[in-house]
Each structure stands twice: as structure tokens, then as C-alpha cells.
Amino acid sequence: MCGMCACAADARRRFFRPVHRNAGFTLVELLVVIAIIGVLVGLLLPAVQGAREAARRMSCSNNMKQILLATHNYESAYKRLPPGWTEPGNGKGWSMQARILPFLEATNLADNVNFGFGYTESFVDVDGVSTPIAAVRVATYQCPSDPGDQPRMGDDGPEYYKLNYAANAGVWFVVDPRTGEVGEGMFHPGRYFKFRDCIDGLSNTLAMAEVKGWTPYLRDVGTVGEMDAPEFAEDVCDLGGSFKQNTGHTEWVDGRCHQAAFTSLFPPNHRVACLQSGVEYDIDFTNMREGRDPSNPARTYAAVTARSYHVGGVHAGAMDGSIQYVSESIDREIWQQLSTRNGREIAQWP
Numbered sequence: 001m002c003g004m005c006a007c008a009a010d011a012r013r014r015f016f017r018p019v020h021r022n023a024g025f026t027l028v029e030l031l032v033v034i035a036i037i038g039v040l041v042g043l044l045l046p047a048v049q050g051a052r053e054a055a056r057r058m059s060c061s062n063n064m065k066q067i068l069l070a071t072h073n074y075e076s077a078y079k080r081l082p083p084g085w086t087e088p089g090n091g092k093g094w095s096m097q098a099r100i101l102p103f104l105e106a107t108n109l110a111d112n113v114n115f116g117f118g119y120t121e122s123f124v125d126v127d128g129v130s131t132p133i134a135a136v137r138v139a140t141y142q143c144p145s146d147p148g149d150q151p152r153m154g155d156d157g158p159e160y161y162k163l164n165y166a167a168n169a170g171v172w173f174v175v176d177p178r179t180g181e182v183g184e185g186m187f188h189p190g191r192y193f194k195f196r197d198c199i200d201g202l203s204n205t206l207a208m209a210e211v212k213g214w215t216p217y218l219r220d221v222g223t224v225g226e227m228d229a230p231e232f233a234e235d236v237c238d239l240g241g242s243f244k245q246n247t248g249h250t251e252w253v254d255g256r257c258h259q260a261a262f263t264s265l266f267p268p269n270h271r272v273a274c275l276q277s278g279v280e281y282d283i284d285f286t287n288m289r290e291g292r293d294p295s296n297p298a299r300t301y302a303a304v305t306a307r308s309y310h311v312g313g314v315h316a317g318a319m320d321g322s323i324q325y326v327s328e329s330i331d332r333e334i335w336q337q338l339s340t341r342n343g344r345e346i347a348q349w350p
Contacts, residue, residue: 053310056144060164060308061315061323063140064208067165068321070103071096071207077103080194084167084187085255091291092118095255096167096187097141104140109133119253134160134253141165141252145309148214152250162213163252166306168206169261171336172229174300175290184340186319187261189290189300195319199342202320204349206339209262209306209326210314215248217258217284218274222298227287229265229301236285236303237274245276248284248304257302258286264339268306268314269328282307324349 075081082099094115101110112124112133122133135151135158142149143164151158170185182188186198186207198205218241230236251259266272274283284305288298308314313327326335337347 053145057310057315057325060143060145060210060310061325063143064165064210064315064317064323065321066104066140067097067100068207068317068323070100072321073103074100075195078192080192081186083189083191083255084169084185084257084261085189085290086115087190087291088116088118090118091289092120093189093255093291094119095253095260097138097163097165097260098253098255101138104138106138106140109136109138119251132159134251137161138163138252143210143308146213147309152247160251160253162250163260164210164213164249164308165208166211166249166260166262166304167208168339169257169263169302169304170339171263172227172265172301172303174257174261174263174302176299177288177291177294178297184343185261185263186341189255193341197341198319200337200340200345200347203318203322204338204345204347205319205341206264206316207319208317209268210308210310210316211249211262211304212307212309213249214246215258215284215307216243216245216276216281217248217286217304218243219258219286220288220292222288222293222296224296224298227299227301230303233266233270233272234274236272236283239285239287241285241287243276243283245281256286256290257300257304258284258289261302261304262306263302263304264306264336265303266305267328267330267332267335268316268326269308269312270305272303272305318349322349 082096084096085093087093113122119134123130124133141163146164152160167187168185170183173183175182175189182191221239221241248258271282273280285303287301290300306314313325316326317323334347337343337345
């Protein structure tokens with residue numbers, strides 16, 4: 001009987017003996033874990049990128065708000081608005097962005113500006129080095145979503161710095177050098193408008209809009225006389241001119257339209273695709289740069305489109321200081337009406 005008990009006990013021990021397994025993952029388990037991690041990263045990455053872009057958009061909107069406040073403070077101090085461009089006698093005319101520097105807490109920079117001479121003749125001390133003012137980075141003029149936040153180089157080092165917030169120069173016509181006649185916008189060559197000149201209302205008239213730095217453009221075709229505005233973007237390519245690959249909106253000091261302004265001929269982010277040497281570029285156009293050739297009577301007409309690196313639209317500011325994110329699908333006629341100071345339209349912010 002004892003022998004049978006011993007056998008039974010031995011059998012139970014063999015049956016209930018613990019099985020020792022390898023504590024590591026099998027290949028299948030490891031692949032499943034990697035797949036799950038990949039799915040989670042795929043879900044989280046867009047959310048992180050979206051959050052970062054939302055923060056950049058907020059910072060961009062704040063920059064524009066500071067510029068609009070500075071413009072209002074300029075008007076309060078001088079009882080007039082800054083001109084879009086001023087001619088010092090050599091074509092190197094200053095921008096309205098340069099005029100409002102003292103009201104952007106950029107006093108040191110502003111103190112070294114001499115508006116009686118061209119912008120290439122003003123310098124400022126940066127870390128013990130005499131630096132062209134044109135090459136100094138003004139942080140408020142930089143959209144954090146623009147990847148080209150860097151100086152434009154010349155033969156002797158940094159020569160210019162870009163901007164992303166441009167002044168409203170109207171729809172298409174900018175200035176006639178012979179008569180001094182200007183277009184419908186709020187900031188034009190040699191014109192110190194006042195708020196009372198904004199007949200359409202400060203809340204319904206554009207002051208600023210975003211632009212992309214390093215924009216390609218056609219310039220100085222020099223067509224004399226009146227020019228009809230192109231109806232379609234592809235018509236701009238047929239206007240001709242000298243092609244510059246990536247220097248538009250790279251000179252915050254320069255008040256010419258292709259550097260410091262925009263026009264509303266096309267709605268925001270509208271692509272103006274032109275082929276140059278077999279490569280397609282999204283371009284701007286200027287018939288004749290302001291002050292480029294005093295002997296040439298050609299008017300300045302410009303198709304300088306508001307653009308941004310944000311999705312779906314651009315930040316734009318009204319003359320009353322308000323800011324909206326304007327969809328690129330805005331009706332073209334409404335966008336143009338918002339850019340005129342005295343068109344007597346009923347257009348309102350969408």
C-alpha cells in the first residue's frame with residue numbers, strides 16, 4: 001500500500017512540476033509591440049506638429065498685432081501714417097516698416113537710421129562690428145513658420161534681412177512717377193495718409209498681410225502707359241521682365257512693393273505659376289520698381305500676392321488694429337475691396 005502511495009505521489013509531482021519558460025519576447029510578440037508603437041507614433045506625431053503650428057500661428061498673429069500697434073502709435077505721434085516708400089534721391093527708399101521702428105522697441109536700430117540718405121548708407125554696431133542696418137534681423141518682422149529665417153548674403157557678408165508682414169499697396173496700380181498719382185491702398189510712395197483718408201472705414205480696410213520671404217519675381221519690363229490688370233494668374237507670365245529667383249521680400253528696409261508691400265490682385269496663397277528655364281516658380285510681378293529709373297515714365301503696377309506657410313490662409317490686419325486669419329478661398333472681389341481705402345464698397349471682413 002505504501003508503494004502505491006509513493007507512486008501516486010511521484011506522479012503528482014511530475015504532473016504539477018512548474019514549467020520554466022524563457023522570460024524574453026518571441027519574434028512575433030516583438031513585431032506586434034513594434035507595430036503598436038508605430039501606430040501610436042503615427043497618431044501622436046500629427047497632433048504634436050499641429051500643436052506646434054498652432055503656437056507658431058499665435059506668435060505670428062502677435063507679431064502682426066505689434067506692427068499694427070506701432071503704426072497707430074506712429075500716427076498718434078506724427079498725426080499721419082508712414083509712407084510706403086520715400087525717395088532719398090538714389091532709389092534706395094525706406095519702407096514704412098523702417099519708419100515705425102521706434103514704436104517696436106527697436107530704438108537703438110531706429111537711432112542709426114538716416115532717412116535723408118538711402119538705406120545702404122545706414123549702419124549700426126552689432127557686437128563691435130559695423131553692420132548694415134538692412135542686414136539686421138528684426139524679430140517682429142519674422143513669421144516663425146517661414147523656414148528661410150536667415151540673412152541675404154552679399155559680397156562682403158550679410159547684406160539684407162527678410163520680412164513676412166507687408167503693407168497694403170492696393171489692387172494693381174501703385175504709383176505714376178510723372179504725376180505722383182498713387183493707387184487705392186493705404187501705404188504708397190511719398191504719401192503720408194491720415195486715418196480720415198480711409199473713407200471705407202478703418203475696420204474694413206486692410207493695413208497688412210503676410211508674405212513669404214525669398215519670393216521669385218519678374219521686374220522692370222517697363223511698359224509705358226496704362227496696363228490692364230491680368231485676369232488670370234497665367235497671364236502674368238506673359239508680361240515679361242527680368243527674372244529674379246529668390247530675392248522678393250528679403251529687404252525689410254526697402255519700401256518698394258516687391259519687398260515690403262502686397263497687392264490684392266489675386267487672393268491669398270493664389271499660385272502664380274510661371275516657367276523659367278524649365279522650372280516652375282510661384283512668382284510676383286512688378287512692371288517698374290519705384291524710383292528705379294527716373295528717366296523712364298513707366299508706371300509701377302504690381303501683382304504681389306499675400307502668401308504664408310500656414311495651412312489654408314494668411315494673417316491679415318485691418319487699419320483699426322484688428323487681425324483675422326483670412327482663408328485663401330475668400331472671394332477675389334471682396335479681397336480687392338478690402339484693400340481699397342476709398343472705394344466706397346460695402347465689403348466687410350468675412
